[in-house]
Amino acid sequence: MKKLIAVITLSLLCTVTSALAGKVYKWTDSEGNIHYGERPPGTQAKEIDIHKAPSSHNASPPGNSLQETNKLLETLQKERQQKAEKKAAAEKERKTREANCSYSKRRLAGYRIGGRIYEIDDQGERSYLSDSDIQQRLETAQKEVDKWCN
Secondary structure: HHHHHHHHHHHHHHHHHHHHHEEEEEEOHHHHHHHEEEOOOOOOEEEEEEOOHHHHHHHHHHHHHHHHHHHHHHHHHHHHHHHHHHHHHHHHHHHHHHHHHHHHHHHHHHHHHHHOOEOOOOOOEEEEEHHHHHHHHHHHHHHHHHHHOO
């Protein structure tokens, strides 16, 4: 059993060593097809030199990649936050417009109904509006409806 383990270990070491050596062979078979491999089938195979890719001196260290990723994530988070703030502001504006539109329509409807319209003065007494005042306020109310509802 110990011999079997020793043989397996030795064969693995040889395999790893030959794989680390990085020898690649090129040969042509009887049909004219070109093949590449780590083990040549015969004597006609030629060894090919494989050059490692040149190491880039401009490559950023691994820490920079993490920093760049973090910067990108921060930028995306800021953009999301700004988008959410714009959406919240637009929603607030929409609700304000709806409330003002509703109020303006009620005022306009009150002036259109007609009848005797009054205001309460500083002394707490009723002061009735003239027809020209009602017409002027009706026009103003219509402008407010146009402003807030369209």
